[in-house]
Structure formats: structure tokens, C-alpha cells
Amino acid sequence: MEYIKPEKIIELFKEKFNGSVTNNKIETKTAGLKKNSYSLIWLEIELKDFKEAVKFLCTIQFPHFAIISDNDTGEEIKLTYHFSIYYGERFKEISLNLATSLPKNNLKIPSITDLIPGAQTSEREIKEMMGVTFEELPDLPNVFLPIDFTKGVYPLRKDEKGVYPLSKNGKHIGGNITDKEEEVKKVE
Amino acid sequence: MNKKTYSIPIGPVHPSLEEPMTFNFEIYGERIEKVNLAPGDNHRGIEFMGRQRNPIQIIYLAERICGICSASHPFAFCQAVENAAGIEVPERGQYIRVIIAELERIHSHILWAGIAGHELGFDSVLYISWRAREEVLDLLEYLTGNRINYGIFMIGGVRRDISEEQIPRIRKTLEYYKDIYGKLEDIFLKDPTIALRTKNVGVLTKEEALNLCAVGPTTRASGIKKDVRQDQPYSAYADLDVKAITPDVLTGEVNGDVYDRIIVRLLEVVQSIQIIEQCLENIPSGDIIAEKKLVKLLNQLKKAKGEGIGRHEAPRGEVFHYVKLAEAEVPEVWKARAPTYNNLMPWAPMLLGEQIADIPIVIASIDPCIACMDRVTILNKANGQKEVLTKKDLHDLSVQKTRRIAP
Amino acid sequence: MTTLLSLFGILLKILGAIIIAFLGVVIGLYYKGIDRKIAARMQARVGPPIRQPFMDFFKLMIKENIVPQNAVSWIFNGAPIMALVSSITILFYLPVGNIPPLLSGYGDIVLIIYLLTLPAIGMVVGGFSSGSPYANVGAQREMVMMMSYELPLVTVVVALGWKLSQVYPHLNVFSLAVLNAHPIWGLVGPLGFIGAILLFITLAAVTPGELSKVPFDAPEAETELAGGILVEYSGRNLALFGLTDAVKTIVMISLTVTLFFPYNISHLLALSGVLAFIVDVLFFLVKVFLVMFIEVTFIRVAVARLKIDQVSFAYWIPVSIIGLLGLILIVLDTNIV
Incomplete structure (x- = not known):
């Protein structure tokens, strides 16, 4: 297996997905007294090329998949897939964070479980927490939320589909809960 | 030969588990034929809180x-x-x-x-x-x-x-x-x-x-x-x-x-x-x-x-x-x-084909930390409607329970 | 007059039976406490007080007795009684020191082997009737265990009986009184001595299996089956199973003592009468304690639990071979001499 430098990896991605790579960044971190360094890559890619990008990543080295992190930015949901490649050798490992944005009106993304079966748990988590549909992901029951959890409520969303945030100032962001409290008042 | 399997649930509470987690096993004799994992019993919504x-x-x-x-x-x-x-x-x-x-x-x-x-x-x-x-x-x-x-x-x-x-x-x-x-x-x-x-x-x-x-x-x-x-x-x-x-x-x-x-x-x-x-x-x-x-x-x-x-x-x-x-x-x-x-x-691949007796040690062998993995949402099952309870509901419920325990 | 005498005899036997049953239970529970205490000390912890099994028993007796909804209630409730009664019955056939057994002449060691399976069968029946998957698996395992350890157990008994029948052809060699009076060690030559040691090892290996103790506690396996056979039992029924376990321990250990160490010390000390009686009983209890320490306490703190297929294998192959080897050595010893 040939070691490709982080700069070269970004170039390869740019070459392959011309124009699709919207954002890229290399971070170099140092640690300890000797100030040895390691690298992180941040990539953002358009949704249409996302699956191909993961496929391409698998050809570099079979990546270790950590987790998908979710971010509700308002208009879009941004999913960041955290991979790492070149593990097994000192200072060689590169953390590769591949982000893509999904429009709120069409929350669909191809599943990567056919490439990396270990991503299943994380995809199921995002599915139940954010309401993102993963195409070709088998319809399995909830991982973390109760099986009979209210349909259409996604706890980590920050819009009207989220749940009541128990924040200090009690500011309501979610919509459905406000209705609920009014109902409670009516009953009283 | 027609294989007749039976099911054994391990969890959510079981002596071999230190933390709540459910496993449903399909067993043939003493051999595990099928495993179904159902985590989430310990989910506390910590990320949400954070x-x-x-x-x-x-x-x-x-x-x-x-x-x-x-x-x-x-x-x-x-x-x-x-x-x-x-x-x-x-x-x-x-x-x-x-x-x-x-x-x-x-x-x-x-x-x-x-x-x-x-x-x-x-x-x-x-x-x-x-x-x-x-x-x-x-x-x-x-x-x-x-x-x-x-x-x-x-x-x-x-x-x-x-x-x-x-x-x-x-x-x-x-x-x-x-x-x-x-x-x-x-x-x-x-x-x-x-x-x-x-x-x-x-x-x-x-x-x-x-x-x-x-x-x-x-x-x-x-x-x-x-x-x-x-x-x-x-x-x-x-x-x-x-x-x-x-x-x-x-x-x-x-x-x-x-x-x-x-x-x-x-x-x-x-x-x-x-x-x-x-x-x-x-x-x-x-x-x-x-x-x-x-x-x-x-x-x-x-x-x-x-x-x-x-x-x-x-x-x-x-x-x-x-x-x-x-x-x-x-x-x-x-x-x-x-x-x-x-x-x-x-x-799943570890447990399949093993015996019932192997379940505890295989589960323990990855040193599971269910609390770490599951990171409360409470349901109201009365009137068939499943809803998320509000803070006030929870407070009322706990007041009721306290009265019931210590009248 | 004779009818009156025999009636008196029967009354005496009943009285004896009550006393023996009571003593058996009390000593059994105390020994269980001692076993737990010693095990605790070997595991570097303080352990419960020696009277803990009594406290457990009395606590369970006042607890509610729950019968699961899908259990067959009369079998479920009957199983613990059957197990306890059969294990207490064996006590009546066991000689203590040089006191002959209460029911000597009414049965021999072959009967005891049958009676020994009864508590296990009681547990199996109770397990199957409780309608829980854990108890079902436990009961299946208990049956497999029974089938596994019977062969080595019978080998031991047959070998000892055969040797006795060669030396004393006119005696009832399977009678426990006879076995008690003629220790095997004095009857054999050097080859047979090794054979007898092998037989003792076989019996020592069967004992933890018979008593469902680690490493052969697969039917109850706490971490796998949450108590296995006993998982659905509570209150009085569980207390009765607790008693069964205590009595069974005494029975199995006494059997080992009777078969291999039937020696007394009263004649060495030139005692007679009541004093000899007391000394012999005490000496018997000491022997039971020592054997229990080796066969139960020590083994159970020193090893891990075996899987049921490994248990079967252990009994069918290595333990059986050791037992048969002991038998062959004793036969060779007799025929060469």
C-alpha cells in the first residue's frame, strides 16, 4: 500500500469530482515536546457525488469509519462522515472528514452500508435522530429511541420537528411542544 | 430435519449484564442461530443536553x-x-x-x-x-x-x-x-x-x-x-x-x-x-x-x-x-x-454458532459500556396516544408518586 | 407380645428417623455456612456468618410463594418436596461412625444410587413445569449431567462391591454396613491400592456434579441462566430446595466417607459406651468436613464453570476412564494375588 500525502489526496478528490468539492482544508496538529505532527483533512462534497467519493476513498485504503455527525443549519442538514485512513503506522494516520449537505425538503442520502457494513448503527441513529432517509438501508427498528417513539419527532433537529429544548432561558425552538403546553393548560 | 428453535431473551436486566441492554436469541438446542440486538435502554440524551x-x-x-x-x-x-x-x-x-x-x-x-x-x-x-x-x-x-x-x-x-x-x-x-x-x-x-x-x-x-x-x-x-x-x-x-x-x-x-x-x-x-x-x-x-x-x-x-x-x-x-x-x-x-x-x-458474528454458555463471556469480551453507547424521552401510553411529556407533566408525575409512597 | 415389641420397634424407628432428619438438616445447613465462610476467606473477603443459611431459610419461609402463570402448579409445588424427601431418605441408610444405619437391611447402596437421582429429577421436573425458557434450558442441562455422571459413580460402587465379594463371599457386599466395616484399603495389594485411589478421585469428581457446584453447575449457571432450574422458584419452595442442597451435600460426602474412610478412633483411645459413641460421631463429622473441603469448597473456588458439552465430555471420557482403570487395577490385583 502506497502512502499518499494529504495534499495529494485532496488533489485526487478534486480531479475525480471536479467542481463537486466545495470546501477543502488540511489541518496539521502538533503535540508533545518533540512537536511531531499529524494531519487532518476536511472535505465538503456535493450530495450527488457523495457515494462515489466514499467509493473512491475505499480504493485508497479501506477506511475506518468512526461516526456521522449531524448539524441542523436551518435550511439544510449537514452530515459529516468521520473516517480515518492509514492506521497501523505511527504518525501516518489521516483523519478524513467528509461532509455533505442535504436540503430540508428532500432528506435523502445513499446508504454506505454496502461499502462499510459497520456504518449501520450510525446511519440508523441519524435516521431516528434527524429524520434523514438512507436509501437502501434496511428498515430496522430504532437503535436508541424507544420503538414506539412518536413518529415525526426527531430529537436532534432544531426546527419545528425537534423536541422541546430544556435550555436555561426556556426559549422554545421546537413548535409542537408549545401546542402541547397550551393543551395542558386547557385541561387544567 | 426440521429445526425447531426457541427464543431466550438476555436483558434488559440479567446477571451477566452490568448495564441494561437487550439481546434476543434464537436457540437450537444449546446453539445460537440468530441474534437480535436492541440497545437504547440506557439512552439519556446526553448529546441533546450538551x-x-x-x-x-x-x-x-x-x-x-x-x-x-x-x-x-x-x-x-x-x-x-x-x-x-x-x-x-x-x-x-x-x-x-x-x-x-x-x-x-x-x-x-x-x-x-x-x-x-x-x-x-x-x-x-x-x-x-x-x-x-x-x-x-x-x-x-x-x-x-x-x-x-x-x-x-x-x-x-x-x-x-x-x-x-x-x-x-x-x-x-x-x-x-x-x-x-x-x-x-x-x-x-x-x-x-x-x-x-x-x-x-x-x-x-x-x-x-x-x-x-x-x-x-x-x-x-x-x-x-x-x-x-x-x-x-x-x-x-x-x-x-x-x-x-x-x-x-x-x-x-x-x-x-x-x-x-x-x-x-x-x-x-x-x-x-x-x-x-x-x-x-x-x-x-x-x-x-x-x-x-x-x-x-x-x-x-x-x-x-x-x-x-x-x-x-x-x-x-x-x-x-x-x-x-x-x-x-x-x-x-x-x-x-x-x-x-x-x-x-x-x-453478531462473534455470537452466532456459539453456545448459550458462551453468551456472557462473549458479550463481556468487548468490554461493553452500554452507558457510553446509549447516550430521556418518556412516553404517555394512556389513551393510546404516544406523546412526549413536558417538563410539567414529569413534575406532576413525580409529585403524584411521592404522595403515593409517603402519604 | 411380639406384635407389641415390633410396634415398639417401629415407633423407635420413626423417632430415630425424625431425629436423623432434623440433625441432617441442621448439620447440612451449618456445613453450608462453613463452606461459604471458607470459600469467602479463600477469595480474600469476609464472607457471611456461619448461620447465614439458617437466616436465608427462615427468611424464605416467610416470603410469598409465587407460582408462575404458565407453570403446572401441582408439579411445580411438588418437585421441591420430592427432592427434599428423597435426599432425607438417603440419610436413613448411611452409617455414622460405627452406628449401623437406621434402615440397615431394608436396602443397599444400589438403592442409594437410585435415591440420589431423585432430587435431581425433582429439580428437572420443577424446571420443566415452571414454563420459563431459562428453567427449561437448566432442566435439559441437569438431565444431560445426570446421564453423564451415573457411569463413573456406578463404576466406583461396583468395583468396591466386587472386591468385597471376592474376599467375603458370604456377605451382602452392597450393604452399607458391610462396606463400612471393611475398608477397601486393607483388602488390596499395592496395585489395588492405586486402583482404590483412582476410584476415590472418580468419586471426588462426581460429587461436585451431583451437587451442582462449580465447575459442574451448568444447570444453575448464574451468569448465563440467572439461576436456571431455580429461576422461577421463590418463598417456601426455594427454601425447600435450599434444604435439599444442604442435605444432599451431607449425603454425598458421607457416602464418600463410608466408602473410603470408614475408620473410627474410639477403639484407639480405648473408649467405650456413650463416650465412644460421641467421639465417633464427632470424628465422623470431622471427616465429613475434611472431605467436603477438598471435594466442594476447594474445587469450587479454584476453577471456572464448564460448558455443558465439556461437562459431558469430562464425565464420559476422562473420569470414566479413571474409574474403569481403578476397577481394572483392583481386578488385576485380586487375580494376581
Whole structure:
């Protein structure tokens, strides 16, 4: 297996997905007294090329998949897939964070479980927490939320589909809960 | 022949599980034909809670994700915030972090050894190894003030220094574990009944470990040399020579069974002792924290913008934290990934085809931390409508219950 | 007059039976407490007080007795009684010191082997009737265990009986009184001596299996089956199973003592009468304690639990071979001499 430098990896991605790579960044971190360094890559890619990008990543080295992190930015949901490649050798490992944005009106993304079966748990988590549909992901029951959890409520969303945030100032962001409290008042 | 299977539920509450988690098994005779995992019994919505709090408050929340990894989660979280906000940790702080993290590894692995003994019906091992674990807990209390949930991590460094007078006490504990290690090795690697119960049980092949993204001792026992301390050395690990431990170091072969996981964990105890010794020799003098005043630090974090990841090799595997700061009091995103989260899927290939008697030790062999993995939503089942309860509902319910218990 | 005498005899036997049953239970529970205490000390912990099994028993007796909804209630409730009665019955056939057994002449060691299976069968029946998957698996395992350890157990008994029948052709060699009066060690040459040691090892290996103790506690396996057979039992029924376990321990150990160490010390001390009686009983209890320590306490703290297929294998192959080897050595010893 040939070691490709982080700069070269970004170039390869740019070459392959011309124009699709919207954002890229290399971070170099140092640690300890000797100030040895390691690298992180941040990539953002358009949704249409996302699956191909993961496929391409698998050809570099079979990546270790950590987790998908979710971010509700308002208009879009941004999913960041955290991979790492070149593990097994000192200072060689590169953390590769591949982000893509999904429009709120069409929350669909191809599943990567056919490439990396270990991503299943994380995809199921995002599915139940954010309401993102993963195409070709088998319809399995909830991982973390109760099986009979209210349909259409996604706890980590920050819009009207989220749940009541128990924040200090009690500011309501979610919509459905406000209705609920009014109902409670009516009953009283 | 028509195979007639029957089902056995293990969990949510079962003597072989330390934490709630449900497994549904389809059994034919004594052999497992089908496994169905149903986690989530311990989900507390910690990430959701974290998104309402400022980063310093989250450190304490992260510490309480799990009682055993109470240095690992804050370690990874602090790194993530430091990366996002561009804070540099002073070298002395990095070394102290590593010392605490490695002490935690010793305590966690010995705790696991006891549990493994108990799952095998070998209770003497449980009592003896947990007694041995007390020594390191005492040391942690001496250094940090707490046996668990050390409360020593802070964004930008650590909260307490290790003074010159404290070092002999650390060395004494390390000597104790060097003495006792021979006994542990005797019990686990030379006892015929333990070998009988763990060899060729719960096998995870290298391909499965790769495909299912296993982490920590589970993946190393399958022969993958993956260890964040080695691959992407952070903190003081960058100065120390850490090598991922695979079972072939000792036996010359990799089987990926429970026995190999025992070997990896035992050898890691020795490795931790060596790491701490190196740290004590090389520890530089200087500051332990980048910004001592918390108000100032909070203001700095409030103005910070960016995203960062923090990775730490916890006793059970890689802990991964992702933080995004967006010039606000609370982080925009906080995502915590515990090692058991990734080791969940490998359970299926390990358990299939094994016997009922193997269930406890195979489940225990990845050193599961359900609390870490599941990170409250309460349902109202009256009138058939399932709804999320409000804070007021919960309060009323608890008042009712109190009246019922103590009228 | 004769009818009156025999009636008196029967009354005496009933009285004796009550006393023996009571003593058996009390001593059994005390020995259980001692076993737990010693095991605790070997595991570097303090352990419960010696009277803990009594406290457990009385606590369970006042607790509610729950019968699961899908259990067959009369079998479920009957099983513990059957187990306790059959194990107490064996006590009446066991000689203590040089006191002949209460029911000597009414049955021999072959009957005891049958009676020994009864508590286990009681547990199996109770397990199957409780309608829980854990109990079902436990009951299946218990049956497999029974089938596994019978062969080595019978080998031991047959070997001893055969040797006795060669030396004393006119005696009822399977009678426990006879076995008690003629220790095997004095009857054999050097080859047979080794054979007898092998037979003792076989019996020592069967004992933990018969008593469902680690490493052969697969039917109850706490961490796998959460108590297995006993998982659905509570209150009085569980207390009765607790008593059964205590009595069974005494029975199995006494059997070992009777077969292999039937020696007394009263004649060595030149005692007679009541004093000899007391000394012999005490000496018997000491022997039971020592054997229990080796066969139960020591083994159970020193090893891990075996899987059921490993248990079967252990009994069918190595333990049976050791037993048969002992038998062959004794036969060879007799025929060469």
C-alpha cells in the first residue's frame, strides 16, 4: 500500500469530482515536546457525488469509519462522515472528514452500508435522530429511541420537528411542544 | 430435519449484564442461530443536553457519560474544543493528562478481568482482581481527589498539578502492579479451565473486524494494529513510543477469540505502566493550563468559530468527539462516539454458532459500556396516544408518586 | 407380645428417623455456612456468618410463594418436596461412625444410587413445569449431567462391591454396613491400592456434579441462566430446595466417607459406651468436613464453570476412564494375588 500525502489526496478528490468539492482544508496538529505532527483533512462534497467519493476513498485504503455527525443549519442538514485512513503506522494516520449537505425538503442520502457494513448503527441513529432517509438501508427498528417513539419527532433537529429544548432561558425552538403546553393548560 | 428453535431473551436486566441492554436469541438446542440486538435502554440524551450547555459545563457531562471512561470522554472532548478554538495545551498539562488516562486504563482493564472471571463462573478471580484494582483507585483519589469522575480535565489543560512529593506514591503503585502482574498472567493465561472456556470462542476474523469498524482491544485481538496512541499520537503520546498490541506478541498467532482479547488487555496493563514511567521521567516543568481564569476562557470560547475532532484511545477503544463552535455560548454541535458504539455490530458474528454458555463471556469480551453507547424521552401510553411529556407533566408525575409512597 | 415389641420397634424407628432428619438438616445447613465462610476467606473477603443459611431459610419461609402463570402448579409445588424427601431418605441408610444405619437391611447402596437421582429429577421436573425458557434450558442441562455422571459413580460402587465379594463371599457386599466395616484399603495389594485411589478421585469428581457446584453447575449457571432450574422458584419452595442442597451435600460426602474412610478412633483411645459413641460421631463429622473441603469448597473456588458439552465430555471420557482403570487395577490385583 502506497502512502499518499494529504495534499495529494485532496488533489485526487478534486480531479475525480471536479467542481463537486466545495470546501477543502488540511489541518496539521502538533503535540508533545518533540512537536511531531499529524494531519487532518476536511472535505465538503456535493450530495450527488457523495457515494462515489466514499467509493473512491475505499480504493485508497479501506477506511475506518468512526461516526456521522449531524448539524441542523436551518435550511439544510449537514452530515459529516468521520473516517480515518492509514492506521497501523505511527504518525501516518489521516483523519478524513467528509461532509455533505442535504436540503430540508428532500432528506435523502445513499446508504454506505454496502461499502462499510459497520456504518449501520450510525446511519440508523441519524435516521431516528434527524429524520434523514438512507436509501437502501434496511428498515430496522430504532437503535436508541424507544420503538414506539412518536413518529415525526426527531430529537436532534432544531426546527419545528425537534423536541422541546430544556435550555436555561426556556426559549422554545421546537413548535409542537408549545401546542402541547397550551393543551395542558386547557385541561387544567 | 426440521429445526425447531426457541427464543431466550438476555436483558434488559440479567446477571451477566452490568448495564441494561437487550439481546434476543434464537436457540437450537444449546446453539445460537440468530441474534437480535436492541440497545437504547440506557439512552439519556446526553448529546441533546450538551447542546444546551457551555463547553465547560459539557466537560462534566462528558465525564458522566460513563463511570469507567471518566477520563476518556473529557480527554477527547477537551481536545475537540481545543482543536476547534485553536488552544494549545502546555506540555506539562499534556503529560498529566496522559498519566491520568493510563492510570484509568490500568483500572479499567483489571476491572474487566474481574468481570470476565465472574462471567466464567470463576468468582475467585473477580474478588482477587477487584482487590488489586483498589490500589490504582486509591492513587487516582490521591492525585485527583476522586476515585472515579476525576474532574481533572479542563479545556486547555488540567486542573491539578502532580507535585514532586506525589511521584514516589505513583511509583509505589506501579511497583505493586509489576509484582501482581505475574499472578494475573498465571490466572488468565495458564489456568486450564479459563483456556477451555475462552479459546476459539467468540471469534472475530480480521475481515469482519475491518468491515464492521471494530475498535480497541477487540480489533487488536483480531490482528489489526490500530491504536490512536500509535497512529495519530496526540498529547504526550507523541513523545512516547507506543505500539499497538496484538496477541501474536505473546503467542505468535492471532485467532481473534476471547482468549486473545484477554492477552491484549493484560499486555496493555504492562504497556500502561511503562508509559507512566516514561512520563514521570520526561515530564517537563511549566504551566498546566493555557488559561487559568475560567471566565476569560469562556469568553474566548464564546468568540471562537470552527470545528474540531478529538480522539482518544480509551481502555475499550477509540473515543471520538466532534465539536462545532459558532460564536455562541453553546456549541452548535457536539457528537460523542464511545467505543462500544462501534463494537456493537461485531457482536453478531462473534455470537452466532456459539453456545448459550458462551453468551456472557462473549458479550463481556468487548468490554461493553452500554452507558457510553446509549447516550430521556418518556412516553404517555394512556389513551393510546404516544406523546412526549413536558417538563410539567414529569413534575406532576413525580409529585403524584411521592404522595403515593409517603402519604 | 411380639406384635407389641415390633410396634415398639417401629415407633423407635420413626423417632430415630425424625431425629436423623432434623440433625441432617441442621448439620447440612451449618456445613453450608462453613463452606461459604471458607470459600469467602479463600477469595480474600469476609464472607457471611456461619448461620447465614439458617437466616436465608427462615427468611424464605416467610416470603410469598409465587407460582408462575404458565407453570403446572401441582408439579411445580411438588418437585421441591420430592427432592427434599428423597435426599432425607438417603440419610436413613448411611452409617455414622460405627452406628449401623437406621434402615440397615431394608436396602443397599444400589438403592442409594437410585435415591440420589431423585432430587435431581425433582429439580428437572420443577424446571420443566415452571414454563420459563431459562428453567427449561437448566432442566435439559441437569438431565444431560445426570446421564453423564451415573457411569463413573456406578463404576466406583461396583468395583468396591466386587472386591468385597471376592474376599467375603458370604456377605451382602452392597450393604452399607458391610462396606463400612471393611475398608477397601486393607483388602488390596499395592496395585489395588492405586486402583482404590483412582476410584476415590472418580468419586471426588462426581460429587461436585451431583451437587451442582462449580465447575459442574451448568444447570444453575448464574451468569448465563440467572439461576436456571431455580429461576422461577421463590418463598417456601426455594427454601425447600435450599434444604435439599444442604442435605444432599451431607449425603454425598458421607457416602464418600463410608466408602473410603470408614475408620473410627474410639477403639484407639480405648473408649467405650456413650463416650465412644460421641467421639465417633464427632470424628465422623470431622471427616465429613475434611472431605467436603477438598471435594466442594476447594474445587469450587479454584476453577471456572464448564460448558455443558465439556461437562459431558469430562464425565464420559476422562473420569470414566479413571474409574474403569481403578476397577481394572483392583481386578488385576485380586487375580494376581
